Amino acid sequence: MTQKQNIIDLKDIVVKFDDETVLKGINLSIKDKEFVTLLGPSGCGKTTTLRIIGGFVLPDEGEIFFEGKKINGVPPYKRQVNTIFQRYALFPHLNVYENVAFGLRIKKRPEKEIRTRVKEMLALVGLQGYERRNIDALSGGQQQRVAIARAVINQPKVLLLDEPLAALDLKLRKEMQVELKKIQQSLGITFVYVTHDQEEALTMSDTVVVMNHGVIQQIGTPQDIYNEPQNAFVADFIGESNIVDGVMPEDLRVQFLGRDFVCVDKGFAPDEPVDVVIRPEDIKVVPPAEGQFTGQVDTVTFKGVHYEMIVKVEGKDWMIHSTKCEEPGAVIGMRVDPFDIHIMHKSDEPIYRDDDPSTVIDEEAVQ
Numbered sequence: 001m002t003q004k005q006n007i008i009d010l011k012d013i014v015v016k017f018d019d020e021t022v023l024k025g026i027n028l029s030i031k032d033k034e035f036v037t038l039l040g041p042s043g044c045g046k047t048t049t050l051r052i053i054g055g056f057v058l059p060d061e062g063e064i065f066f067e068g069k070k071i072n073g074v075p076p077y078k079r080q081v082n083t084i085f086q087r088y089a090l091f092p093h094l095n096v097y098e099n100v101a102f103g104l105r106i107k108k109r110p111e112k113e114i115r116t117r118v119k120e121m122l123a124l125v126g127l128q129g130y131e132r133r134n135i136d137a138l139s140g141g142q143q144q145r146v147a148i149a150r151a152v153i154n155q156p157k158v159l160l161l162d163e164p165l166a167a168l169d170l171k172l173r174k175e176m177q178v179e180l181k182k183i184q185q186s187l188g189i190t191f192v193y194v195t196h197d198q199e200e201a202l203t204m205s206d207t208v209v210v211m212n213h214g215v216i217q218q219i220g221t222p223q224d225i226y227n228e229p230q231n232a233f234v235a236d237f238i239g240e241s242n243i244v245d246g247v248m249p250e251d252l253r254v255q256f257l258g259r260d261f262v263c264v265d266k267g268f269a270p271d272e273p274v275d276v277v278i279r280p281e282d283i284k285v286v287p288p289a290e291g292q293f294t295g296q297v298d299t300v301t302f303k304g305v306h307y308e309m310i311v312k313v314e315g316k317d318w319m320i321h322s323t324k325c326e327e328p329g330a331v332i333g334m335r336v337d338p339f340d341i342h343i344m345h346k347s348d349e350p351i352y353r354d355d356d357p358s359t360v361i362d363e364e365a366v367q
Contacts, residue, residue, distance in 0.1 A: 004031040005067075007157060007190050008053055013062035015048055015214075022048050024214040026062070030192060030207075032157075035184050037193045037201040040211035041237070046194045047162060049211070053192060054083050054160050067157075082156040086163045088147040090135050096122070097131040099146055103154040121149035124183060141172045148183060158190045165200065177203045198238050202226065210234050231347040235277040242283075242318050246276035246343070254343055257293050257314060261336070265343035275344050280308070280321040282340035291333020297326045 008030040015023040023045045030036050038046035051057040052064060055076035064071050071079060090099050100121055104114045122128055125145035135143065144164055151159055161180075165173045181204045184191045195201055201208045202222040210217045210225060210233075218230045229235035232243050246256035251266035256276045268274060288294045295313035302308075302325075309320045311332065318334070326332050 004033060006030065006065075007032040007034075007067055008192075009063075009065040009068075010049070010052065011063045011065070013049075013052060013059045013064070015045075015052065015057060016060050022214050023052075023059070026214075026216060028209060028216065028219070030158075030190060033188050033190055035181065035191045035193065035204055035206045036209060037195060037205040037207070038209050038211060039195060039198065039201040039237075040217075041196055043213075044211040045214040046196075046209075046211050050083075050160050050162055050192060050194050053158070054081055055079050056083075080157040081160060082151040082154060082158075083160040083162065084144075084147050084151050084164050086166055088143050088164070090143060090146060090150070092135050094135070095131065096127065096133045096135070096138070096146055099135065100149045100153055102150060107154070117153055118149075121153045124152075124186060125149045126179075139172075140168050141176060144168070144176065145179075148180075152183075152187055152189070156189065158192060159184075161191060161193045163194055163196070165195075165197075173200075180204060202238070210237065212237075229277065229342065229344065231344050232275040232277065233347065235275075235342065235344070240280050240319055240321075242278045242280065244276050244278075244316070246274050248272050248274050248343060252338075254341060259293060261292065261341055262338045263341040263343055264339050265341075268343065268345070273346055275346060277342040277344065278336055278340060280319040281306070282336060283318070283320045283322075284335040284337075285309075285320060285322050285324045285326065286333040286335050288331050288333040290335070292335050294331055294333050297328050297330045297332060300325060300328060 006029045010026050010028045013023050013026040014021065026049060038049055040046050048057055052059055055074060066079065091102065094102070097118055100118045101114050104117060122130065125148050127142065127145050127149070130142070135146070138146065147164070165176050168176060177200055193204065205222055207219065208222055208225045209219050212233055218225060218234045225234065225238050229238060235241045236243060244256050246254050248254050248268040249271055252263060254261050254263045254274065254276060293313060295311035295318060298310045298312050298317070300307055300309050306321045306323055307325045309322065309326060311318045311320055
């Protein structure tokens with residue numbers, strides 16, 4: 001199998017807005033024909049990273065390489081990159097055909113070529129027959145498809161997408177996740193996608209780059225990011241997690257909740273304090289006498305394919321996803337297999353919370 005070459009390399013990228021450092025020495029390589037998602041909470045630096053690649057923001061420090069050539073001073077229109085913004089930026093006074101044809105008209109391509117290419121692009125995004133429609137007569141999903149067709153008709157080597165599904169309703173957003181992945185595979189070009197939606201990242205990506213506070217926390221496949229998070233922030237941001245303090249007295253053994261548990265992790269210092277991460281779906285509900293530890297059910301919520309239970313264990317809330325439904329107030333046993341106990345080094349990175357009131361940098365506001 002041929003090894004894919006890097007198409008983009010960011011080396012030691014630092015970006016400052018006023019007195020705030022938004023990117024803190026970012027190093028990232030993106031391979032040709034890869035679907036890469038920059039994922040993280042608001043203010044983490046993902047949009048700024050995208051704009052660095054597109055040429056809309058210049059780094060204060062560091063180097064940007066495209067196919068091995070440094071492009072720090074190359075303006076956006078000279079880069080083999082196109083961008084789809086969150087608001088699509090379509091021309092309301094032009095119909096669908098002319099919106100898609102716009103880039104080729106700027107390049108003064110022959111009319112015959114324009115007709116052929118526009119027809120191909122509209123077929124690619126499933127909008128055959130919409131050529132003469134006005135933009136304001138289209139749904140949000142259709143407008144997004146026009147934006148994609150317009151962006152790729154010039155055959156860029158990289159397409160940058162800045163939260164393009166954010167304005168769509170849930171059902172349409174899920175449909176477009178699948179469509180975007182199909183389009184990327186059909187075109188065979190590199191997609192760099194920005195989102196704060198974990199499900200989008202896991203659904204579409206070949207590689208996920210998790211960011212927080214201007215620092216890359218982890219790079220990996222969706223499976224790696226979910227199953228083997230490198231720190232408590234990643235574990236809590238990607239899906240739901242129970243995170244508790246623990247100690248590793250020795251390899252393959254961890255202590256938490258005042259008990260010893262067998263685990264599969266090693267390489268920690270003797271008696272090293274650690275974060276213990278257990279996913280809600282990995283906790284088995286058993287009779288109290290058969291549990292490794294017990295708790296009292298506080299709340300139960302039906303989620304369609306499972307029940308979500310909040311269980312009080314020694315004063316701390318634990319989340320369990322189970323097809324079994326226990327009544328609030330019931331005492332239950334809980335068991336966890338060794339390979340479902342994830343151990344990670346303590347980190348200074350704060351655990352993510354949706355309702356965290358701490359101040360974050362609004363990347364768009366300061367640009």
